[in-house]
Amino acid sequence: MGVDAFAAVCCAIPVLVSLLAVRVAYVLCRSGLPPSNPHAVGLRCLIVLGSGGHTAEMMNILTELQKDRFTPRYYVAALTDNMSLQKAQVYEKSLIQGDREKIIEGAQFMQIYRSREVGQSYITSIATTVLAVLHAMWLIIRIRPQVIFCNGPGTCIPLCATAFLLKVLGLGWSSIFYIESIARVEKLSLSGLLLYKLRLADQFFVQWPQLQQKYPRAQYAGRLM
Amino acid sequence: MGRGTYMPSEASGNPDLEVEHFTFSPSIADYIREASLVISHAGSGSIFETLRLGKPLVVVVNEDLMDNHQSELADELAERNHLFCARPQTLRETVEGMDLNVLQPYMPGDAKPVVALINKFLGFPVN
Numbered sequence: 500m501g502v503d504a505f506a507a508v509c510c511a512i513p514v515l516v517s518l519l520a521v522r523v524a525y526v527l528c529r530s531g532l533p534p535s536n537p538h539a540v541g542l543r544c545l546i547v548l549g550s551g552g553h554t555a556e557m558m559n560i561l562t563e564l565q566k567d568r569f570t571p572r573y574y575v576a577a578l579t580d581n582m583s584l585q586k587a588q589v590y591e592k593s594l595i596q597g598d599r600e601k602i603i604e605g606a607q608f609m610q611i612y613r614s615r616e617v618g619q620s621y622i623t624s625i626a627t628t629v630l631a632v633l634h635a636m637w638l639i640i641r642i643r644p645q646v647i648f649c650n651g652p653g654t655c656i657p658l659c660a661t662a663f664l665l666k667v668l669g670l671g672w673s674s675i676f677y678i679e680s681i682a683r684v685e686k687l688s689l690s691g692l693l694l695y696k697l698r699l700a701d702q703f704f705v706q707w708p709q710l711q712q713k714y715p716r717a718q719y720a721g722r723l724m
Numbered sequence: 725m726g727r728g729t730y731m732p733s734e735a736s737g738n739p740d741l742e743v744e745h746f747t748f749s750p751s752i753a754d755y756i757r758e759a760s761l762v763i764s765h766a767g768s769g770s771i772f773e774t775l776r777l778g779k780p781l782v783v784v785v786n787e788d789l790m791d792n793h794q795s796e797l798a799d800e801l802a803e804r805n806h807l808f809c810a811r812p813q814t815l816r817e818t819v820e821g822m823d824l825n826v827l828q829p830y831m832p833g834d835a836k837p838v839v840a841l842i843n844k845f846l847g848f849p850v851n
Contacts, residue, residue: 542846551769552768560838565848682797686796722833723834724768
C-alpha cells in the first residue's frame with residue numbers, strides 16, 4: 500500500500516512540473532499579445548504609485564485614459580508614502596466634481612508594505628520582503644485586476660509577480676503595463692530590469708530612445724513629462 | 725528642504741540677501757513663477773516642474789543615491805541645453821560662469837502616444 504502511494508507520487512510530480520512548465524511557457528508567449536476578449540468595457544485597474552516623480556508621471560497617464568474604459572480604479576502606494584495617495588484622491592475627487600451627471604464607481608486607495616526601506620539592513624529586509632510579498636498576494640487576489648499600471652517603484656514587483664502567478668494558475672488575467680521612469684535615460688531601474696528580463700509585463704515603455712536601442716522589446720512612444 | 729535635516733540660518737549676514745526656508749510648500753509653483761533662477765536637486769519632479777514653467781534651472785546632483793540615477797537625467801537635459809548641471813563642489817563656479825542665453829526651451833512631453841498604444845493593445849478603438 501505504501502509502495503503504491505509512493506510510486507503514484509513519484510509519477511505525479513514530474514507530470515505536475517511539466518504541466519506547470521507548459522503553462523508558464525504559454526503565459527509567457529501570450530504576454531505581449533492582446534487579451535483574447537477585446538472591447539471589454541470597464542476594466543478593473545490597479546495603479547501602483549511611487550514617491551515624487553513616479554506619481555507625477557502616473558498622473559500624466561491617468562489624465563489621458565478614458566475613465567469609463569478603466570474603472571473601477573484601485574490605487575496602491577507604499578505604507579510610508581504619504582503624498583501619493585493624497586494626490587490620487589485629489590484627482591479622483593476632481594473627476595466627480597467635473598461630471599455630476601455620471602455615477603462613477605468609487606476609486607479605492609490602499610497601502611502596501613514595502614519590501615525594503617531606504618537604508619534598512621539586509622537581514623531585516625528578508626522578513627519585510629516576505630511580508631510585502633504576502634501582502635501583495637492578498638491585494639491581487641482581492642482585487643483581481645484586469646489591468647495593472649506601474650512605473651518603477653519597488654512596490655510593483657511583488658504585485659506584478661503575483662499577477663503573473665495567477666495567470667500561470669489560470670486564476671485570472673491581468674494585462675501589465677510598465678512605463679519606465681523618465682529619470683532612466685541610459686539604464687533601466689531594478690524594477691524595470693526585473694520585469695523586462697522575466698517578461699512579466701505585457702507592454703514595456705521607455706521614455707528615451709537610447710533605452711529602446713538597448714532593450715529592443717521595449718517601446719518608445721515619447722516622454723510623459 | 726523636503727526631508728533633509730540641514731537647517732540654514734534665517735540671517736545670511738548680507739543685508740541685500742533675504743533668506744526664507746521651508747520644508748514643504750503646497751504651492752512651490754508660485755515660488756518658481758516668481759523666480760528668475762532656480763537651483764534645485766536633480767529630482768525629476770523638480771526638474772520638469774521648473775522646465776514647464778520656463779525658468780532657468782541649475783540642478784545639483786546628489787551622488788549618494790542608489791546607483792546615481794539622478795545624474796542620468798540631469799546630464800541628458802544639460803547636453804540638450806535645457807538646464808545647467810552641477811555637483812555640490814562645482815555649484816559656485818557653474819552659477820558664476822553660466823550663460824543663460826545658451827538655454828533652449830523644453831517642450832513638455834505628452835502621454836497621449838503611450839495611452840494610444842495601451843488602448844490599441846487592449847482592443848479599444850483609438851480616437
